[in-house]
Ligand SMILES: Nc1ncnc2c1ncn2[C@@H]1O[C@H](COP(=O)(O)OP(=O)(O)OP(=O)(O)O)[C@@H](O)[C@H]1O
């Protein structure tokens with residue numbers, strides 16, 4: 001498999017706070033990679049840096065062989081990177097359906113295919129179907145989160161960055177989100193999955209990184225990392 005994303009010695013500081021320190025990470029095309037770590041470990045900083053929402057002070061980010069470290073977020077999005085964070089990038093004054101349509105903006109030339117994918121996602125999450133014609137601003141926090149994730153998938157990015165997609169959701173919805181991740185992965189999407197508790201993430205990912213205080217402390221095949229005695233049971237939600 002080809003390398004899709006490569007982080008080389010990437011560091012980010014917020015003032016005096018060193019959020020990530022010299023991170024090296026590789027994501028192969030077509031794989032699912034998970035990044036796990038406790039509160040404040042630097043997980044969001046890592047994905048936000050990949051998306052260009054935060055700029056790295058040291059190191060380089062290569063995407064598809066190109067150094068994108070200096071690219072703006074919209075250039076990265078245009079080249080196939082998508083990021084899903086809780087409730088962000090959702091338009092509260094648009095309907096749920098229109099938010100999904102807007103998520104597929106880059107696919108608008110193949111509107112039939114796009115609408116079919118939206119229908120499929122609404123079948124998966126009946127709440128989106130029930131609320132299709134309501135304004136997104138009327139959704140609850142959990143519903144917004146599902147809409148944000150669904151919307152990011154509708155864009156069919158090459159590289160999907162998911163920052164704690166299961167955070168705060170009921171188990172039945174978490175299962176559905178993980179099924180969706182699996183299905184899009186089967187279609188060839190490359191995914192970076194960030195989670196604090198990794199019991200689900202390990203089961204669907206090929207490779208795992210564990211972040212502590214801004215540094216990668218363990219990495220390897222997900223099944224090996226899961227069974228690594230050095231892995232704190234806190235990550236397994238125990
Ligand atoms: N905008 C910011 N300004 C200052 N410090 C920040 C900022 N964002 C994050 N930090 C700090 O950087 C460190 C890493 O934060 P980050 O949000 O990347 O961690 P995380 O692993 O995503 O945590 P969580 O599980 O809470 O989402 C923390 O010490 C945090 O307080």
Ligand SMILES: [Mg+2]
Nearest residue numbers: 043044045163
């Ligand atoms: Mg975070």
